Amino acid sequence: MTQPPSRPAGPPAWRGIVYPLLISAAALGVLAAALAFGLGAPEPGGTGGAGGGPPVEGPHVAETVLRVVLALAAVAAAATAGGLVARKLGQPPVIGEIATGLLLGPSFLAGILPGSTELFYPEAAKPLLGVLAQVGLILFMFAVGSEFDASQVRRSGRVVGAVSQGSMIIPFVLGVLSAALVYREFAGGGIGFVPFAIFLGTAMSITAFPVLARIVQESGLARHPLGTMAMTCAAACDVIAWCALATAMAVATAGSVWGAGGTVLLAAAFAALVLIAGRPLVRAADRWADRTGVSSAVRLLALLLLAFSLAWVTDLMGVHSIFGAFLAGMLVPHRPGTALTAVQTRLDSVNRRLLLPLFFVSVGMTVDLTQVTGHAGLLLAGTVAVVTAVVGKLAGTAVTARTAGLPWRMSLGLGVLLNARGVTEIVVLRAGLDAGLINQNAFTVLVVMAVLTTVMTGPALRLLKLSHPPGTGPVPAPDGTASPSATPAKETPAQEKEMEPA
Numbered sequence: 001m002t003q004p005p006s007r008p009a010g011p012p013a014w015r016g017i018v019y020p021l022l023i024s025a026a027a028l029g030v031l032a033a034a035l036a037f038g039l040g041a042p043e044p045g046g047t048g049g050a051g052g053g054p055p056v057e058g059p060h061v062a063e064t065v066l067r068v069v070l071a072l073a074a075v076a077a078a079a080t081a082g083g084l085v086a087r088k089l090g091q092p093p094v095i096g097e098i099a100t101g102l103l104l105g106p107s108f109l110a111g112i113l114p115g116s117t118e119l120f121y122p123e124a125a126k127p128l129l130g131v132l133a134q135v136g137l138i139l140f141m142f143a144v145g146s147e148f149d150a151s152q153v154r155r156s157g158r159v160v161g162a163v164s165q166g167s168m169i170i171p172f173v174l175g176v177l178s179a180a181l182v183y184r185e186f187a188g189g190g191i192g193f194v195p196f197a198i199f200l201g202t203a204m205s206i207t208a209f210p211v212l213a214r215i216v217q218e219s220g221l222a223r224h225p226l227g228t229m230a231m232t233c234a235a236a237c238d239v240i241a242w243c244a245l246a247t248a249m250a251v252a253t254a255g256s257v258w259g260a261g262g263t264v265l266l267a268a269a270f271a272a273l274v275l276i277a278g279r280p281l282v283r284a285a286d287r288w289a290d291r292t293g294v295s296s297a298v299r300l301l302a303l304l305l306l307a308f309s310l311a312w313v314t315d316l317m318g319v320h321s322i323f324g325a326f327l328a329g330m331l332v333p334h335r336p337g338t339a340l341t342a343v344q345t346r347l348d349s350v351n352r353r354l355l356l357p358l359f360f361v362s363v364g365m366t367v368d369l370t371q372v373t374g375h376a377g378l379l380l381a382g383t384v385a386v387v388t389a390v391v392g393k394l395a396g397t398a399v400t401a402r403t404a405g406l407p408w409r410m411s412l413g414l415g416v417l418l419n420a421r422g423v424t425e426i427v428v429l430r431a432g433l434d435a436g437l438i439n440q441n442a443f444t445v446l447v448v449m450a451v452l453t454t455v456m457t458g459p460a461l462r463l464l465k466l467s468h469p470p471g472t473g474p475v476p477a478p479d480g481t482a483s484p485s486a487t488p489a490k491e492t493p494a495q496e497k498e499m500e501p502a
Contacts, residue, residue, distance in 0.1 A: 067125040068132070072354060074120050078104065079357030090458050092214040094423055098451060101360030107369040121365050133362040136355025137427060138325040142307040143348040144210055144424070145329020148235055159404045160229055164236035166400025167418045168205050171392030172244070175204030178388045182381040186442035188433075195251040199437045202244040203429060203446055204389045207234040208422030208454065215420060215457055219467040226410055226466065230417040233397075237418070242326065245428060246319045252435050253318040263318050270317065271327055274310065278331045282306075286340050299343045303332065320431045356423075363426060366433075367444045375441075382445035389449050390456075393419040409464055416460040425450035 079097040086096025103109055110117045121129060179197035187196045212234050221227030250263035289299060307328040314324035335341050372378045397415035402408055426447055433443045461467035 064125055064128065067122045068128050071120055071122055071125060071129060072132075072358065075357050075361050076354055078120070079360065080353070091455060092211055092218070092422070094211055094214070095451065095454055097357050098360050098363075098423065098426065101357070101362075101364030102367055102447070102451075103364070104361055105364035105367050107364075107367060110365070111368070111370065117365070120361055129358060130362065132355055133359040134321075136351055136357075136359045137430075138307060138311050138321060139347065139351040140356050140359075140423070141322045141325035141427065142303075142329040143344070143351070144238075145326040146332050146334055146344060147210070147213070148238065148326075148330055148333075159401070159406070160232050160236070162404045163229070163397060163401045163414065164233045164240075167207070167233055167393060167397035167415070168237045168240050170396030170400075171204040171389065172201040174388050174392040175201035178204075178384055181384055182442075185377055185381040186385075186438055186445075188436040188439050191252060191436055195248050196437055198244060198248040198251065199432050200385075202241055202248060203425065203432070204385075204392055205237065205244070206241050206421050206425045206428055207237045207393075207418045208420050208424040208450075209234045209238050210424065211422030211454060212417060212420050215417065215461075219458070219461055221466070226413055226417075230414055233414070233418060238424075241428070242323060245431065246323060248437060249319045249431070249435055252437055267314065267317050267319050267323070270313070271323075274327050275330060282331045286338070290339065296339070296343050299340055300347060303340075303343065303347065306331065320435070322427060322431060360423075360426075363430060363447065366440065367447055369444060369448070372441060372444050378441050378445065381442075382448070385442075385445055386449045386452065389421075390419060390453060393453075409466070413461060413464050413466040416457055416464070420454045420457040421450040422454040425453075 078100050082096035082100030082103075083093030084096070086093050086099070104116070104120050105111075117123075176197045179193070179200045182200070183193055183196060186200070187193070209231075212230060216227040216230060219227070221230075246267055247264055250267070253263065285302075288294075307325050310324035310328040311321035312324065314327070315321040332340065332344065334344065372382060394412070394415040397418050398408075398411040401411035401414050406414070429438070429443055429446050429450070432438045433440070438446070458467065
């Protein structure tokens with residue numbers, strides 16, 4: 001019996017985790033030291049420093065930096081453990097990281113052992129950790145933008161176009177209608193009904209593009225027509241959702257729909273200018289960097305300047321910094337094999353392992369389920385929100401897909417995939433909370449909704465017999481038959497034809 005060829009020996013797997021963490025910890029330590037020095041400086045006219053009075057008491061800079069680094073290490077370890085548990089349970093690792101953030105908050109660990117907060121989110125280091133959490137959020141949105149493939153949306157047929165609209169419009173309308181039922185319990189203080197309703201409709205319509213990509217891959221659907229269609233629809237939905245969220249932010253800032261018109265038009269014009277004029281400039285700069293041998297450090301600095309500059313501009317416009325980061329990512333698309341993409345990949349890897357989990361923990365520290373479970377009105381409002389989100393997305397997608405000619409099982413599978421909201425929903429909810437569109441209770445309930453709709457995706461696919469991870473069995477064809485290959489095969493013309501309307 002012939003033995004399978006042995007794989008070539010490579011470096012130990014732990015190096016790929018430990019080395020980036022050590023390098024990142026050193027870099028973040030320098031950043032935290034600079035930030036701590038700035039935050040600890042006396043205010044003009046204060047009693048400290050050159051003013052002659054005694055310095056303001058507080059933790060030493062070195063102590064603050066040490067607390068930040070220890071918190072980062074503790075959060076990264078907890079998030080890694082949560083991701084491993086989630087993978088064992090058949091869920092994407094990011095779900096474990098989100099759940100870890102919630103478990104570390106007052107809903108569980110911090111409620112039982114209040115002292116644990118000092119390990120994961122110490123009071124003295126909160127300003128610095130808050131800054132780093134926002135850095136992780138902006139870098140995450142930058143990565144989402146770089147992974148967005150606009151050409152895939154342009155190439156999509158009429159089925160994808162119809163399903164994208166149905167999977168977005170129907171849950172949006174249901175969310176707006178349900179806003180009347182939950183406005184009293186969920187709206188932020190002093191916020192009008194119109195911006196709240198627009199935001200809630202947007203929250204009901206979100207699909208988590210990055211998490212969906214992981215689910216599609218791990219379900220053996222990456223090269224299957226169902227997975228391709230789900231990713232294309234999710235990309236189209238993302239564009240519509242960001243536009244709707246920008247509108248809600250503008251209305252909340254301006255105070256009225258008409259007053260928000262100028263902000264929305266300005267943001268749209270800025271986005272068009274950036275995408276039309278920015279892409280050729282970025283590509284030209286990338287070619288010049290290749291010719292002159294620009295180092296990876298300089299490329300990394302350029303990416304950071306681009307992401308945070310555009311985030312700052314859109315924040316000044318009155319929308320949100322995440323829009324600018326997303327636009328910046330769209331200017332720098334992934335092109336495997338290039339030096340710039342290699343730098344992007346390393347930056348995203350460090351961010352997802354170190355800073356993005358810190359963002360989840362900062363979210364978890366503000367979510368307290370005990371405040372919701374003891375309030376009958378909040379429980380009823382939360383039930384309405386969860387049912388509206390699930391029914392709207394599933395029914396909107398499945399009915400539209402079936403009307404376009406897809407079989408019922410494939411239509412339901414598409415609805416299940418697009419119902420996953422994941423981290424993208426949490427990003428949107430945090431933006432709404434910061435803008436005052438929703439209150440803390442709404443944020444708590446809707447975060448739980450985001451987790452539930454993502455967790456149910458894997459089991460629902462298996463229930464529909466549409467999930468076959470590579471090496472575990474045949475991949476279902478759109479007509480319900482099984483492909484003889486044990487790994488996801490490239491779709492055949494017959495399969496592509498099945499995905500078209502009857």
